[in-house]
Amino acid sequence: MAEIVIKNVAKSFGAFQALHALDMAIADQEFMVLLGASGCGKTTLLRIIAGLETPTQGEVWIGGRRVDHLPPRQRGISMVFQNYAVFPHLTVFENIAFGLRMQKMGQPEVERRVRRTAELMHIEQLLERYSGQLSGGQRQRVAVARALAMEPDVILMDEPLSNLDALLRLEMRAELKGVLAESKTTTIYVTHDQVEAMSLADRISVMNGGKIVQNDSPVEIYRNPAARFVGSFIGNPPMNFIPAKRTDNGRWAVAGLELDGPRTERELIEFAIRPEDVFPGEEGFVADVRVVEPLGAHTLVTCDVAGKPFRAVLESDRRVSPGETLKLMPAASRIRWFDLDTQTAIPA
Amino acid sequence: MTNKALPYLLLTPAILFLLVFFLYPFVQIAVLAFAGPEGFTLSHFQRMTSHWKFGTALANTLILTAIIVPVQLALALSMASIVTRLKTGRSTILYIFAIPLGLSDLAAGIIWLAIFEQSGFLNSLLVGLGLVERPVLFLGYQNIGWIFAAVIIAEIWRATAIMMVILVSGMGIIPKEYYEAAEVFGASRWQRFRKVTLPMLRPSLQTALILRTIAAFEVFAVVVALGGTTLPVLMGETYQWQFSLRDRSVAASYALVILAISIAATLVFLRLLRVPKEAKI
Structure with missing residues (x-):
C-alpha cells in the first residue's frame, strides 16, 4: 500500500x-x-x-x-x-x-x-x-x-x-x-x-x-x-472564448447570438466552446473562414468571429474554402461559462 | 589549396618546432648513451649501474613517487569533491589552492628549507615553546628519514593543486542526473563517489596521474634544496654526471632511464584507466 x-x-x-x-x-x-x-x-x-x-x-x-x-x-x-x-x-x-x-x-x-x-x-x-x-x-x-x-x-x-x-x-x-x-x-x-x-x-x-x-x-x-x-x-486546438454580455436574467449576448446561460449578477462574463462542438448550419456565429487545414478525419477551420480568431473542427466531407462565410451553432450542452475576474468556471 | 589542407598547414610550424627541438636532442642523447669509440656500446650503462649511487637513486626516486603520488591523489580527490560541491566562493578557493603552482620547484624547496633548517621556523617554534632545549638538526646526513619526510611534504604542498584542478574540471562535466539516479537507487554518498564519480572521472584521473607521476620521477630542485646530495635521486645523478663528473654519456644514460620509467608508468595508467569506446559518455 x-x-x-x-x-x-x-x-x-x-x-x-x-x-x-x-x-x-x-x-x-x-x-x-x-x-x-x-x-x-x-x-x-x-x-x-x-x-x-x-x-x-x-x-x-x-x-x-x-x-x-x-x-x-x-x-x-x-x-x-x-x-x-x-x-x-x-x-x-x-x-x-x-x-x-x-x-x-x-x-x-x-x-x-x-x-x-x-x-x-x-x-x-x-x-x-x-x-x-x-x-x-x-x-x-x-x-x-x-x-x-x-x-x-x-x-x-x-x-x-x-x-x-x-x-x-x-x-x-x-x-x-x-x-x-x-x-x-x-x-x-x-x-x-x-x-x-x-x-x-x-x-x-x-x-x-x-x-x-x-x-x-x-x-x-x-x-x-x-x-x-x-x-x-487542454485540447488541440483548445477552447474558443468569446465575451458574453448580460441581456436579461440568464440570457447572454454572444457575438450576435442570444444564448441561455448562468443566472448571475455580473454584466460581462466569458462564453467558451470546444472547436468540435460547433456545427455549421442556417443559424449561428457569423464566421469568416481564414485558413482551412484538412487533417484527414476532420478539417480544422480557423475563422474570424466578432473580429477574434475562432477555431472549428468540421467533418472532412464538408468542403470549406478560405473567404467563405459560415454560420456556426454551438451545441447547447457543451457550452461553458467563465468568470472574467476569478478566471474560474461559472455553473450554468 | 583546399580547405582540408589548411589546418595541417597552420600546424606545420608547431610540428616542425617540436620535431627539431625535441626529436633531434633525443636522438643526440641516445647516441651519447649508446655510442663508444668502436660504435654501439653498453659500457656507459655499465658504468652508470655499477656506481654505488645508482641503485640508491633509483630506489629513492621510486619510493618518493610511490608515496607522493598516492597521497596527492587522495588529497586532490577529496579537495576536488568538496570544491565541486561549493555553491559560492568556488573560484576564490581554487585560486588560493593554486598559489603554490606559481612557484618554481626550487623556490618551494627553499621555502621548506627555511622551515626545517637548524635556524629555521620549526626550530624557533619548538625552542620558543620549550619543547626542545636547542635546535634540532633535521636535515643532517644522519637524518635521512627527516629529509625524506621534508621532500614529501614540500612536494605535496607544491604540486597537489595541479591534480586537483584537473579533477575539478573533470568532475564538473559529469552530468548531475547520474548522481540523482544513483541517489534514488540507493547509493550512499560514499557509494556515489565510488560507483559514479570514480568511473566517470577516469579520463581526468589518467591525465592527472600521468602528469604527476612523470613529474615525480623528475624530482630534483626540492631534493637539492632540502638534502643536497645526501638523498640521491635519478635527476640529481644526471646533473652530477653531466656537470660535476663531466661524463655526458653516463648523464645521457640516466636521462634514458628516467624516460623509460616515465613511458612505462604512462602505459600502465593508460591501460588501467582505459575507457572502452562503447562506454564513453
Missing part, C-alpha cells in the same frame, strides 16, 4: 515562488499525471516527492509514513529521468541491477529480477551492451526496467517520453501503460504533453504558476474545465 499525501507543500528558490502551498492525495496504485507548461512547478513537485529537492514548507507522506526528512533511498520510490541517466560506464545488465546491488541483494535474485524486467521491456538481447551502443528508445527502456527491477511501491517519471520521436513515443506510451498497470505501483508522471496525460492518467493534476488548477479524471478535465486556463491549455 503506497498512497501519497502532499500537505501544504511550498517551495521557493530565492525570491521565486515555484510552488504555492499545495495539497494533493494520490491513492494506492493510482496513475497520477502532473500536467502543465514548462516552469509551472510540476517537476519541482516530483523532485520534492523523490527527495531530490527539499520543500520550503509542508509534509510528504508515502504509505502512511512521513518522508520529507528522509533521503531518496529510504522513501521506497524509484524514478525514470527525462534524460534517462543510464550510466555509460555500466552494461545494461548492471544498470538495471544498480539499485539491487545497492541493497546487497544476492546474485541469483539480481539475475532473476534483471532478466524478468528486461523481458518485460523487450531488451533481453541488449543486456551486455553499453548505453553508448543503444538508441534513445532503447535507453528509455533500460531506464524503465531499472525502475521496475526495484519492485517499488511508487514510480516517479519525469517527462520520460519527451526525448523520443513521435512514433516511438506513441508506441512507448501504450507499452508503459500496460507495464505499469501490471506492476501495481502508484505512479506519478510529469508531462507537458496533454495527449500523453489524457491517455495514461487515472487522474490529472493541471498545474499553472506553482498551483494546482484542477485535479480530476481526464474526461472531466476535458469536458468541464474548472478554470479558463485548463480550457485554454
Whole structure:
C-alpha cells in the first residue's frame, strides 16, 4: 500500500515562488499525471516527492509514513529521468541491477529480477551492451526496467517520453501503460504533453504558476474545465472564448447570438466552446473562414468571429474554402461559462 | 589549396618546432648513451649501474613517487569533491589552492628549507615553546628519514593543486542526473563517489596521474634544496654526471632511464584507466 499525501507543500528558490502551498492525495496504485507548461512547478513537485529537492514548507507522506526528512533511498520510490541517466560506464545488465546491488541483494535474485524486467521491456538481447551502443528508445527502456527491477511501491517519471520521436513515443506510451498497470505501483508522471496525460492518467493534476488548477479524471478535465486556463491549455486546438454580455436574467449576448446561460449578477462574463462542438448550419456565429487545414478525419477551420480568431473542427466531407462565410451553432450542452475576474468556471 | 589542407598547414610550424627541438636532442642523447669509440656500446650503462649511487637513486626516486603520488591523489580527490560541491566562493578557493603552482620547484624547496633548517621556523617554534632545549638538526646526513619526510611534504604542498584542478574540471562535466539516479537507487554518498564519480572521472584521473607521476620521477630542485646530495635521486645523478663528473654519456644514460620509467608508468595508467569506446559518455 503506497498512497501519497502532499500537505501544504511550498517551495521557493530565492525570491521565486515555484510552488504555492499545495495539497494533493494520490491513492494506492493510482496513475497520477502532473500536467502543465514548462516552469509551472510540476517537476519541482516530483523532485520534492523523490527527495531530490527539499520543500520550503509542508509534509510528504508515502504509505502512511512521513518522508520529507528522509533521503531518496529510504522513501521506497524509484524514478525514470527525462534524460534517462543510464550510466555509460555500466552494461545494461548492471544498470538495471544498480539499485539491487545497492541493497546487497544476492546474485541469483539480481539475475532473476534483471532478466524478468528486461523481458518485460523487450531488451533481453541488449543486456551486455553499453548505453553508448543503444538508441534513445532503447535507453528509455533500460531506464524503465531499472525502475521496475526495484519492485517499488511508487514510480516517479519525469517527462520520460519527451526525448523520443513521435512514433516511438506513441508506441512507448501504450507499452508503459500496460507495464505499469501490471506492476501495481502508484505512479506519478510529469508531462507537458496533454495527449500523453489524457491517455495514461487515472487522474490529472493541471498545474499553472506553482498551483494546482484542477485535479480530476481526464474526461472531466476535458469536458468541464474548472478554470479558463485548463480550457485554454487542454485540447488541440483548445477552447474558443468569446465575451458574453448580460441581456436579461440568464440570457447572454454572444457575438450576435442570444444564448441561455448562468443566472448571475455580473454584466460581462466569458462564453467558451470546444472547436468540435460547433456545427455549421442556417443559424449561428457569423464566421469568416481564414485558413482551412484538412487533417484527414476532420478539417480544422480557423475563422474570424466578432473580429477574434475562432477555431472549428468540421467533418472532412464538408468542403470549406478560405473567404467563405459560415454560420456556426454551438451545441447547447457543451457550452461553458467563465468568470472574467476569478478566471474560474461559472455553473450554468 | 583546399580547405582540408589548411589546418595541417597552420600546424606545420608547431610540428616542425617540436620535431627539431625535441626529436633531434633525443636522438643526440641516445647516441651519447649508446655510442663508444668502436660504435654501439653498453659500457656507459655499465658504468652508470655499477656506481654505488645508482641503485640508491633509483630506489629513492621510486619510493618518493610511490608515496607522493598516492597521497596527492587522495588529497586532490577529496579537495576536488568538496570544491565541486561549493555553491559560492568556488573560484576564490581554487585560486588560493593554486598559489603554490606559481612557484618554481626550487623556490618551494627553499621555502621548506627555511622551515626545517637548524635556524629555521620549526626550530624557533619548538625552542620558543620549550619543547626542545636547542635546535634540532633535521636535515643532517644522519637524518635521512627527516629529509625524506621534508621532500614529501614540500612536494605535496607544491604540486597537489595541479591534480586537483584537473579533477575539478573533470568532475564538473559529469552530468548531475547520474548522481540523482544513483541517489534514488540507493547509493550512499560514499557509494556515489565510488560507483559514479570514480568511473566517470577516469579520463581526468589518467591525465592527472600521468602528469604527476612523470613529474615525480623528475624530482630534483626540492631534493637539492632540502638534502643536497645526501638523498640521491635519478635527476640529481644526471646533473652530477653531466656537470660535476663531466661524463655526458653516463648523464645521457640516466636521462634514458628516467624516460623509460616515465613511458612505462604512462602505459600502465593508460591501460588501467582505459575507457572502452562503447562506454564513453
